[in-house]
Amino acid sequence: MNRGRTAPVAVGVVGAAGAVGRAVLEELLRLGVGPxxxxxxxxxxxxxxxxxxxxxxxxxxxDARALAAFCAECRVVVNATGPVRTVGHRVxxxxxxxxxxxxxxxxTAELPEPAPYARLLRWRTAVIGAGLMPxxxxxxxxxxxxxxxxxxxxVPHRPHRPHRPRTLTVRVGGLPHxxxxxxxxxxxxxxxxxxxxxxxxxxxxxVAGALGVERGVRLPYFPGEVTAIPYLTEEAVGVxxxxxxxxxxxxxxxxxxxxxxxxxxxxxxxxxGRPVDEAADELSRATLxxxxxxxxxxxxxxxxxxxxxxxxxxxxxxLTGTTAAHAALAVLNGELPAGQLHFADLPDPARLARRIAxxxxxxxxxxxxxxxxxxxxxxxxL
Numbered sequence: 001m002n003r004g005r006t007a008p009v010a011v012g013v014v015g016a017a018g019a020v021g022r023a024v025l026e027e028l029l030r031l032g033v034g035p036x037x038x039x040x041x042x043x044x045x046x047x048x049x050x051x052x053x054x055x056x057x058x059x060x061x062x063d064a065r066a067l068a069a070f071c072a073e074c075r076v077v078v079n080a081t082g083p084v085r086t087v088g089h090r091v092x093x094x095x096x097x098x099x100x101x102x103x104x105x106x107x108t109a110e111l112p113e114p115a116p117y118a119r120l121l122r123w124r125t126a127v128i129g130a131g132l133m134p135x136x137x138x139x140x141x142x143x144x145x146x147x148x149x150x151x152x153x154x155v156p157h158r159p160h161r162p163h164r165p166r167t168l169t170v171r172v173g174g175l176p177h178x179x180x181x182x183x184x185x186x187x188x189x190x191x192x193x194x195x196x197x198x199x200x201x202x203x204x205x206x207v208a209g210a211l212g213v214e215r216g217v218r219l220p221y222f223p224g225e226v227t228a229i230p231y232l233t234e235e236a237v238g239v240x241x242x243x244x245x246x247x248x249x250x251x252x253x254x255x256x257x258x259x260x261x262x263x264x265x266x267x268x269x270x271x272x273g274r275p276v277d278e279a280a281d282e283l284s285r286a287t288l289x290x291x292x293x294x295x296x297x298x299x300x301x302x303x304x305x306x307x308x309x310x311x312x313x314x315x316x317x318x319l320t321g322t323t324a325a326h327a328a329l330a331v332l333n334g335e336l337p338a339g340q341l342h343f344a345d346l347p348d349p350a351r352l353a354r355r356i357a358x359x360x361x362x363x364x365x366x367x368x369x370x371x372x373x374x375x376x377x378x379x380x381x382l
Contacts, residue, residue: 012074015081017044023321067094082181105131130327130343131320138235138344173253176316183280199232201248220372256290318361
C-alpha cells in the first residue's frame with residue numbers, strides 16, 4: 001500500500017452509475033468508509049446512494065485527462081467498468097500514475113499486452129480480479145482447502161504427510177442478469193481457443209474435453225433444473241496450484257431456459273463471422289428474459305476432502321460490487337503489501353469471507369462437514 005498517500009477522498013469509484021459501481025458505493029458506505037466519490041460518463045438516471053459524492057465532470061475510461069484528474073484526489077480507485085478487453089489497463093494506469101492504489105473487478109492479467117505500470121507496483125497496491133468470478137469464487141475454496149492446515153502470515157502450508165488425491169469441485173452461478181460488459185467478457189472467453197470450456201485440471205495440467213456440459217440437471221442448493229458448463233479458468237488453475245490439488249472441476253451454472261438456449265447454440269464456440277459483441281448482446285437479453293417475474297440469485301458451492309462450502313447471494317452484480325468494496329477496505333487499511341495481487345489469492349480467506357458474509361448481498365455462508373447432497377442447508381454456519 002502507498003502509506004504516504006494523503007489524498008482527500010478515501011475511495012473513488014469509476015463506473016459508479018452501473019449495477020456493479022452502485023453496489024461498490026453501497027457497501028463502502030455501509031462499512032463506514034469515507035469520503036467516497038463517484039465518477040460517471042453521463043448524469044445517472046437515478047440518484048446515487050446517499051453519502052456518495054458525485055465528481056462534477058464526466059469521466060470516460062477513454063479520456064485519459066478526465067481519469068487522471070479524478071484519480072488524483074483518491075487514495076484508492078475502484079474500477080467497476082468493463083469489459084476487460086475494452087477498458088484494458090486504462091483505469092489502472094491512471095490510478096497508479098496519480099499515486100493512488102487500485103482495485104479492479106477485471107482480471108487485467110489476462111490481457112495480451114503487458115501492464116505499462118509495473119514499476120509503480122514497487123510502492124503501490126493493485127488488487128485485480130476483485131469481483132464474483134474472477135474473485136470471490138476463487139477465494140472461497142481456500143476456506144475448506146486451508147482448514148486444519150498450519151498458517152504463516154495468513155498463508156496456509158500443507159504439512160508433510162502421505163499423499164492422497166484431492167479433488168475440488170466448484171459450481172458458480174444461478175439466475176443472473178448479465179449486463180452487456182459481463183456478457184461480453186463471458187462470450188469472449190467462450191470464443192477463445194485454449195480449451196477452457198469442458199476442460200479439467202488433472203495431474204498438474206489442463207486436460208481439454210474431459211468434462212461434458214450437464215443440461216437439465218438438479219444440483220444441491222440450486223433450485224430447479226440448471227445447465228452446468230465446465231469452465232476451467234486461470235483462476236481455477238491458480239487455486240489448484242496454490243493448494244496442490246490433483247483435480248479441479250469448475251462449472252458455471254445457469255438456471256434460466258433462455259440463457260441455456262443461447263449457450264447451447266454457442267457450446268462449440270462462435271461460428272465464423274459471428275461477432276462476439278452480437279453474441280454477448282444475445283446472452284444479456286436472454287438473462288433479462290429469464291428474470292421476468294423472478295428474483296435473481298447467485299450460488300457458489302465448493303466440495304473438497306469430504307467437506308463443503310455454500311454461499312448464497314442476491315445477484316452477481318451485487319456480489320461483485322461487494323467483493324470490490326472489501327478489497328478496497330483492505331487496501332485502505334494497509335492490510336495488503338505493495339504489488340499486484342489477485343483477489344482470490346489474498347491471505348486468510350476465512351476471515352475475509354466472514355467479513356463479506358455480513359453484507360446485504362450475501363444471504364448465507366456455510367461450511368459443511370460432509371458432501372453437499374447429504375446435508376441440509378441449516379447445518380454448519382461459518
